[in-house]
Amino acid sequence: MNLVEELRWRGMIHDIMPGTEEQLAKEMTAAYIGYDPTSDSLHIGNLASIMMLVHLQRAGHKPFALVGGATGMIGDPSGKSEERVLLDEPTLRFNQICIQKQLEKFLNFNVQPNAAEMVNNYDWTKDFSFLQFLRDVGKHLTVNYMMAKDSVKKRMESGTGISFTEFSYQLVQGYDFCWLYEHKNVKLQMGGSDQWGNIVTGTELIRRKLGGEAFALTCPLITKSDGGKFGKTEEGNIWLDPQKTSPYKFYQFWINTSDEDAADFIRKFTLFSKEEIELFTKQHNEAPHLRILQKTLAKDITIRVHSADDYNAALEASEILFGKGTTQTLKNLSEETLLAVFEGVPQCEIKENAISEGLNIVDFLSEKTQIFDSKGEARRMLKEGGVAINKEKIAESFLVTGACLLKGKYILVQKGKKNYFLVKVES
RNA sequence: GGGGAGAUACCAGAGCGGUCAAAUGGGGCAGACUGUAAAUCUGUUGGCGCAGCCUUCGGAGGUUCGAAUCCUCCUCUCCCCA
Incomplete structure (x- = not known):
């Protein structure tokens, strides 16, 4: 050809x-x-x-x-x-x-x-x-x-x-x-x-x-099927520089593409042959929930732009965050894995004495960690059931205490379905 | 140079003296459903010590018990005529 x-x-x-x-x-x-x-x-x-x-x-x-x-x-x-x-x-x-x-x-x-x-x-x-x-x-x-x-x-x-x-x-x-x-x-x-x-x-x-x-x-200009601008997220561009867009985020971007876009992107951004892509598309259509196109696409690009190691780390993190992982599996992770897995996840720090007596969840999410821009926003999302700590949904009355800590110093906060934050507690 | 129209929250766009933190649509965010998809439905979309208060409707003043709404000046944008 x-x-x-x-x-x-x-x-x-x-x-x-x-x-x-x-x-x-x-x-x-x-x-x-x-x-x-x-x-x-x-x-x-x-x-x-x-x-x-x-x-x-x-x-x-x-x-x-x-x-x-x-x-x-x-x-x-x-x-x-x-x-x-x-x-x-x-x-x-x-x-x-x-x-x-x-x-x-x-x-x-x-x-x-x-x-x-x-x-x-x-x-x-x-x-x-x-x-x-x-x-x-x-x-x-x-x-x-x-x-x-x-x-x-x-x-x-x-x-x-x-x-x-x-x-x-x-x-x-x-x-x-x-x-x-x-x-x-x-x-x-x-x-x-x-x-x-x-x-x-x-x-x-x-x-x-x-x-x-x-x-x-x-x-042609790359477009998305829904008319949105390609390559932009709320936080901005998806960069090739791992310092600007972590391999985890990069991988997540591709994993999240719609079926329609994935079929298009895999042709444009990977080197798979026509036959291979037709096979992937066929497999995908037979079992769409497996999302073969997205996974293949994300894997290939992440490896080519970053590296196989970066891909594996991103995959592992994604499986823990989006897979069947529960609070228990989180607790069982070693500190080393925990840190490695969450390397690409936004992190912030908080002083231990701030939570020693139990900290109001709203203050924790806004003032202390800035995960939310305002308390109103934090409250709103708590009411909507959009916040989870260590993979467990919590309500507005929740108090952050030492009992929430993973490995004695980490708290995993989830805002909505896809946004994770790792809070480090410093003594 | 003359005449006219306008500037409202992320965008578009209502409001034209109190009931306006401001209609409606889009976008965003979240929830449900799912497949970390699409579509759909629902909620939400200034801040805070949240049945109350504070700061918002181009900028600065003024009228009024009270202004996004009326007046004056300023800045900018658009349109028509020359």
Whole structure:
């Protein structure tokens, strides 16, 4: 199966420039995707495009991961309704290093002849003078052309307008493609569908400036069946950085996807073959309560993004928290397991003397541990039966005492069905 | 430059002198049902010492026993004419 066919059945093609498939069939083709260092970690929204590079390499082509040290300094107007605040340079450089490290995990940099390469557009942009840029790059495209781009048009129509800086973004990105075409023989740029306009500016620039032919391929924006934004939870993005999103939370995110989404995500985010996925889907439909799709999906991604150990820990924690575990099994856990299992669970601390005489549950949940923002909220949820201590539902009259402690110093608080907190009691 | 409309809780959007902590819808959260799913139903959605009190309706003043509601000024947004 060739790359385009592969991506197509996975639902990962949104737009493809005519001739792209022929180019890929003709020879080993180098392609790139860019990542701007707008944050110190990639999030799962970036995962789809990373997978495109992975598929590319598996199909025998050569992937380039570009870190946007330069473009990140400008700000991409695509999909943004308002001008963005510029990040300062130390932050950008720091983010750039973090993102680079994360990208390295997914690609093979040693296989010949199509080893992956990492490039940074800052390298070929930093010494490019403004005047030179205007003469060498700006001259090839009309402002009319640039203004016709959706990303620009939208901002021109909105009240907020667009700065010259962000307006120029497509030129900088377009030039990247041009540079890579010229120096690295990169003939294809891929990315999310929101990047189509920028990518086409690149192919256009290559055509006019170098007389060359280059191609574009984008994948659709990942969506959820219920219309919600993919990859966001109440607490924010799901990050690839385990410091920002613990492997446990990461695993939980995938486990919680709906049936409909799981069938879609497993195609896009794992490397299972068509036959395997069809089998999983069949098994899932026969016994939906086993949630084979979610489990397979969560396992595969967690292992690939984090590690097998992280997966096992997340799985164990999940089984204790969501399985048939009772207060008794909790009490029987060794302190070591307890801590290991709850590593990814939010934790807070409380002084032992606060509970020695019995502490009102409302104060415990709000003032002392901040598990709830206010006492009113804590009371409300207690009334609704949404709070459990050590897996036992409790009422508003409950008193927190030494008898609640696991291993003499831990209390497991459950807010609603899925949110756990580990409270450490310090003497 | 002239004329008009508006700014209300997370969002949308009622309220137009007391009965307004503010209708309704969406979203969020929780409960039931389940499969840690979806759909559905129910409850809840400013704070607190919670049958009471405190702080909220763009900002600052004022009228009034009493204002989200009336007046003045300010800030911002939108629309129409030039």
